[in-house]
Amino acid sequence: xxxxxxxxxxxIRTLEPRGGDLRxxxxxxxxxxxxxxxxxxxxxxxxxxxVVTLDGAxxxxxxxxxxxxxxxxxxxTVGSRVNLEPALRIGEALGGHLVSGHVDGxxxxxxxxxxxxxxxxxxxxxxxxxxYIAEKGSITVDGVSLxxxxxxxxxFSVNIVPHTLAETTLDECRSRAPVNLEVDLxxxxxxxxxxxxxxxxxxxxxxxxFLAEHGFIK
Numbered sequence: 642x643x644x645x646x647x648x649x650x651x652x653i654r655t656l657e658p659r660g661g662d663l664r665x666x667x668x669x670x671x672x673x674x675x676x677x678x679x680x681x682x683x684x685x686x687x688x689x690x691x692v693v694t695l696d697g698a699x700x701x702x703x704x705x706x707x708x709x710x711x712x713x714x715x716x717x718t719v720g721s722r723v724n725l726e727p728a729l730r731i732g733e734a735l736g737g738h739l740v741s742g743h744v745d746g747x748x749x750x751x752x753x754x755x756x757x758x759x760x761x762x763x764x765x766x767x768x769x770x771x772x773y774i775a776e777k778g779s780i781t782v783d784g785v786s787l788x789x790x791x792x793x794x795x796x797f798s799v800n801i802v803p804h805t806l807a808e809t810t811l812d813e814c815r816s817r818a819p820v821n822l823e824v825d826l827x828x829x830x831x832x833x834x835x836x837x838x839x840x841x842x843x844x845x846x847x848x849x850x851f852l853a854e855h856g857f858i859k
Contacts, residue, residue: 643684645737645779645786647724647809648672651685653717654699663709664693665717666701672725674700682728682742686810687784687821688712689742712744713783713819722810724784737786738779739826746770748782750818751796760806761790762814763798766822771795773824773832781823785809 649672657664667685674695677683681692683700690702709715717723729735748770752763764782766774774780774797778789785805791798806812814820 642729643689643726643740643742643784644729644735645726645740645781645784647726647785649725650808650810651723651725653719653721653723656717656719659703662706663704663714664701665690665704665714666694666696666699667723667725668699669725670698672727674698677727684724684726684728684740684742684784686713686723687740687742687744687781687823688714708744711747712821713747716819722813724809726784738781740781740784740786740823741826742784743823744821745773745824746822747819748822750814750816750820753814753816756800758803760801760811760814761798762801762811763796764820764822765796768795770822770824773828775828778828779825781821783810783820785811 649670651667651670651672654666654668677692677695677700679692679695682689683692683702684690685702688708690704692700693703694701704714746767746769748764748766750762751765754761771794774789774792776789776792780787780789780797780799782799787799787801789797790800801811
């Protein structure tokens with residue numbers, strides 16, 4: 642489990658194909674790896690990976706074919722910058738929101754616009770994820786916990802303050818760039834609970850008609 646508060650920006654050192662998937666070695670930058678052990682989890686641009694080797698200020702992890710096809714990690718090259726966050730430890734502050742590191746889909750940057758000292762970023766999401774995104778709710782973009790400021794259809798906007806721009810890779814966002822998205826855990830589980838017994842029926846999803854039928858909306 643993670644919080645979406647990035648601890649460091651690292652760089653990919655090597656990409657080693659292994660039988661159809663990939664082993665990636667990452668220079669951890671200012672991330673302190675002194676307490677990290679083999680088997681620990683580190684979120685890499687929002688993707689939960691397992692540490693398989695440690696070498697001073699770097700670590701390596703195996704990335705499955707599934708993860709390569711469903712996240713932006715398959716597009717990374719040697720030298721690419723990545724957001725890093727070690728797993729949350731009991732007793733640590735929960736500064737962002739609960740994040741699993743399981744990417745739900747890849748979104749696309751639609752617009753980058755200066756707004757006072759911040760940057761306003763607008764993203765387009767896959768249609769099946771749009772229903773989980775709510776104004777003033779939480780979302781994770783490339784591992785960064787953000788507050789949704791506006792939603793319209795399959796698009797949403799967030800404001801990135803100067804500190805976040807300086808301490809993450811979001812300063813690299815450009816139009817049409819892909820980003821990893823993880824929607825709020827509560828929204829996903831709430832949908833399953835609302836479906837009740839219907840959750841066992843393949844393809845059943847929450848719709849406006851379903852909510853009206855059960856008295857949640859009028």
